[in-house]
Amino acid sequence: MREGSEPLLEIHDLVVRYGVATALDGVDISVRRAEMVALVGPNGAGKTTLLDTVSGLVAAAAGRIQLRGRLAQVPEGRRLFPEMTVEDNLRLGAWRVRDRRVDPVYELFPHLAELRRRKAGSLSCGEQQMVAVGRALMGQPDLLAVDELSLGLAPQVVDMLAAHLQDLNRRSGMAILLVEQNARLALDICSRAYVIEAGRIALTGPSEQLRRSPEVQAAYLGGAYEE
Amino acid sequence: MSLFLQYLAAGIATGSTFALVATGFVVIYRVTGVINFAQGVFAVLGGFLAYSLLHAGVAHGLAEGLAVAVTAAIGLAFGLVALGRRGTPPLASLIVTLGLAIFSYAVVITIWGDNPISYEGLSGLLAVGGVSMQRQYVLIVAAAVATFLALALFFGRTYLGMALTACSSDQRAARLMGIDVWRMGLLAFAVGGALGGLAGVLLTPLQPVEFDSDVGIAVNGFAAAIFGGLVRPATAFAGGLVLGVAEAMVAGYFRSSYETAIALAVMLGLMLWQASRRGPTEE
């Protein structure tokens, strides 16, 4: 974390439309280097659209996006190439970079080394999510965007993956933008968060503060954080 | 019995060319989602180009090789026109390929006229177990099998081939990796052009081609491709062989004019059967 350095990702007043429907309506977001930031909000709020716009898959109607580094996205639903092996999936993640060595990913997820020759489609959901994270890491990102890490996974698997992400962030200083419907998890592992609703940022601040906000508690934490 | 074996040999040979055309359909469809109606045109152009090169004194082998290289380039050009700007819907591209096929008639007639052409392939007979068959048959089958194996290695083992496979497997995921799906589509069209051209240069010595022979070739290739639901190359390849043999038998024992009718009947039957099993693209 270089003091005073420019943010890794800066999004200003972003507007994205699908035909006549407005999916993002003036969104401001920034992520600094080595930061872990959460983006939480209900289904259809525009979280995936935001990531896709930064990734260049969707065109912005207005606004500005500045990315000072490489971004890799772990897509919602994992989206592995099911008929390819785990190792081939990982290697394709390095399409943009020159280095296609998969060993660093196996060091992070030793279990994947055992599965390297298996077809990705034959793995459990948790294993697939490991491959999806590993595949994104092969792109040597400065910013790792994870779309719905916990979707469809057992709680222990989610905890394990979350611990890995935190570890990655601490050790290599990789910034992480965690998109989650599970706000409790997101606020637990990220230092800062944005709450997005219907294409607009409704709230933002340190996770600590958002956790105590009555609106967040009512809408996302089921009021369970009341002390 | 020996007549049967001769029909069988002829059927496997023509079936191999259908298989090549079918594989071209599959490669292009998987990567781009476009059914390339101009797939038969590549074969016709391959035949005409090889014919002209041979007449200009270019040696056998080299002439056919050059013709295939040119059809690959034509495939790339067709891809550029058909895929158009990034984000063009596959259905629009499909209509464009139909236009390109018709446009090619004008080009072929202007350059070569409207008479059928042919040239000598490998001459002579080869006796295998009491059946004498044309050496050209053996060449066709060997070339088709070698091409198919080379493609399997390319798509399964090389990094570029894997990227193409990724585009056909999950476009969104491929784009997130930074793979340019549009460019991969162009590459698929070039491969499709080469496959069609190869079928054409191999087939022309057996069956003279003219400007509109592409329809018959494409119908057979498409029928074969439908065997694999347009997405499975190995099944499409087998489909080509089955179709070739069935047609050779019917042509031998009944009438040769039934050939295309058989391809159409097989195609319709398969499409109906697959539709009844819900979705031809389902694994």
Ligand SMILES: Nc1ncnc2c1ncn2[C@@H]1O[C@H](COP(=O)(O)OP(=O)(O)O)[C@@H](O)[C@H]1O
């Ligand atoms: N490709 C698309 N075409 C049209 N509308 C879309 C498309 N993708 C998403 N939307 C719409 O945009 C809005 C935001 O969707 P999305 O970004 O997927 O939300 P989230 O990821 O937060 O669930 C939703 O109303 C959704 O229906």
Ligand SMILES: [Mg+2]
């Ligand atoms: Mg989403």
